[in-house]
Amino acid sequence: MKPYISVVVKPTLFCNTDCKHCYHTPEERVPGRMSHETLERLIRMVSEEYESAWFIWHGGEPLTMPMSFFKDAIELQEEHFGKGSFRYGNTVQTNGLQLNRRFMAYCRSKAINVGVSYEGPFNNVLREGDVSKALSALSSKENKYSVSATICRETALHQREIYEHFRGDGTNVSFSPVIPAGCARCNGTVPDPDEYIRGSIEVFDEWLHDSEHDVPLIPHYLYILNYLGDPMPADCAHTSCLTKWLCVNPNGDIYPCAKACPEEFLMGNINTVGSIDEAFRSEGFRRILLGSVKRREKCASCPIFSYCNGGCSMDAYHECGLEENGGDSCRIFREVFSHVSSEIQYILDNQPDMSGYNRFVRDAIVGKLINPGTVSL
Ligand SMILES: C[S@@+](CC[C@H](N)C(=O)[O-])C[C@H]1O[C@@H](n2cnc3c(N)ncnc32)[C@H](O)[C@@H]1O
Ligand code: SF4
Numbered sequence: 001m002k003p004y005i006s007v008v009v010k011p012t013l014f015c016n017t018d019c020k021h022c023y024h025t026p027e028e029r030v031p032g033r034m035s036h037e038t039l040e041r042l043i044r045m046v047s048e049e050y051e052s053a054w055f056i057w058h059g060g061e062p063l064t065m066p067m068s069f070f071k072d073a074i075e076l077q078e079e080h081f082g083k084g085s086f087r088y089g090n091t092v093q094t095n096g097l098q099l100n101r102r103f104m105a106y107c108r109s110k111a112i113n114v115g116v117s118y119e120g121p122f123n124n125v126l127r128e129g130d131v132s133k134a135l136s137a138l139s140s141k142e143n144k145y146s147v148s149a150t151i152c153r154e155t156a157l158h159q160r161e162i163y164e165h166f167r168g169d170g171t172n173v174s175f176s177p178v179i180p181a182g183c184a185r186c187n188g189t190v191p192d193p194d195e196y197i198r199g200s201i202e203v204f205d206e207w208l209h210d211s212e213h214d215v216p217l218i219p220h221y222l223y224i225l226n227y228l229g230d231p232m233p234a235d236c237a238h239t240s241c242l243t244k245w246l247c248v249n250p251n252g253d254i255y256p257c258a259k260a261c262p263e264e265f266l267m268g269n270i271n272t273v274g275s276i277d278e279a280f281r282s283e284g285f286r287r288i289l290l291g292s293v294k295r296r297e298k299c300a301s302c303p304i305f306s307y308c309n310g311g312c313s314m315d316a317y318h319e320c321g322l323e324e325n326g327g328d329s330c331r332i333f334r335e336v337f338s339h340v341s342s343e344i345q346y347i348l349d350n351q352p353d354m355s356g357y358n359r360f361v362r363d364a365i366v367g368k369l370i371n372p373g374t375v376s377l
């Protein structure tokens with residue numbers, strides 16, 4: 001058995017709203033749902049080939065599916081992985097418009113993480129509808145979720161304000177830029193890379209010296225762990241995700257990534273492949289792998305290659321071509337990671353009083369000092 005895989009499941013591509021930047025076009029966001037048979041086959045095959053798996057329920061909007069779908073999925077996981085076996089975990093990624101107390105209570109009872117796509121005070125820049133209404137109706141026990149903020153041209157320089165909006169409630173927040181795919185290909189929502197870099201460094205500097213709030217800042221915290229020698233699979237763009245991630249569409253089509261992945265990388269269909277391993281031996285997977293290897297060869301002289309691993313293949317594909325580096329995501333990672341790592345190296349070299357630093361940074365650094373390894377740029 002292989003050790004671990006992350007599986008993004010899109011139970012439907014239908015959505016109850018119409019975000020300006022969505023990499024799924026309105027023509028793709030049509031009704032239609034994953035059948036019980038497809039769901040069962042997927043969960044069974046993953047359980048037979050992997051020691052453990054993390055399922056991310058995505059879409060379209062997953063909460064346009066009835067709650068019975070999620071109950072069915074969890075029952076299938078309990079049956080195939082073993083109830084209480086710690087071999088599986090779940091995250092539901094939602095726009096939050098249909099979140100309610102009943103669903104949150106169910107998630108709590110089954111230890112399902114909930115991620116809400118939400119930019120706080122800037123939510124209406126990209127999105128329609130008032131998610132704050134649904135969130136404020138949750139009780140204090142039920143309002144445990146993390147936030148994914150997708151940053152566009154208008155919000156690039158407001159990342160610090162978004163972090164400050166959420167940190168008081170202890171809500172974890174992650175930031176990522178709009179990529180030029182689907183609706184965002186040509187509507188001006190992609191951020192200016194220099195502004196994104198400035199905004200990203202500003203929010204990091206605020207968080208680094210924020211000793212009062214106990215929340216991680218993503219992706220910066222993952223960059224710290226990566227620099228200290230402990231890269232996390234959640235940082236899929238910089239941990240050679242190919243072979244470690246899968247995305248399954250409502251009809252069972254398998255892709256290597258959840259972001260607007262074109263048909264040329266189709267890896268087969270869950271209802272017809274004999275195993276997950278067979279999907280990874282498909283022509284579609286070979287194509288994305290070969291293109292990514294060519295891009296990585298061009299990265300070989302980059303001083304941070306060992307931390308970046310050539311970045312996200314789908315970002316590169318949409319920015320400048322699968323085989324090319326140098327697009328916005330490459331520039332953003334180079335600048336932001338270099339800033340983060342130089343701050344961490346300063347702490348390692350000078351061992352200053354850590355009481356004014358964020359708790360997550362303190363813990364990561366203390367772990368490193370107790371168990372040192374080589375850190376060099
Ligand atoms: C495609 S949605 C699907 C799940 C759910 N409907 C939601 O919005 O959370 C998942 C995430 O992708 C992000 N996203 C959509 N289009 C994007 C783009 N062009 N670039 C970067 N992120 C994008 C959304 O903001 C959202 O956080
Ligand atoms: S980002 Fe999510 S909520 Fe927004 S249109 Fe796309 S699928 Fe729907």
Ligand code: SF4
Pocket residue numbers: 298299302303304305308309310311325326330331333334
């Ligand atoms: S930062 Fe850019 S050039 Fe350097 S390894 Fe990453 S993708 Fe390649």
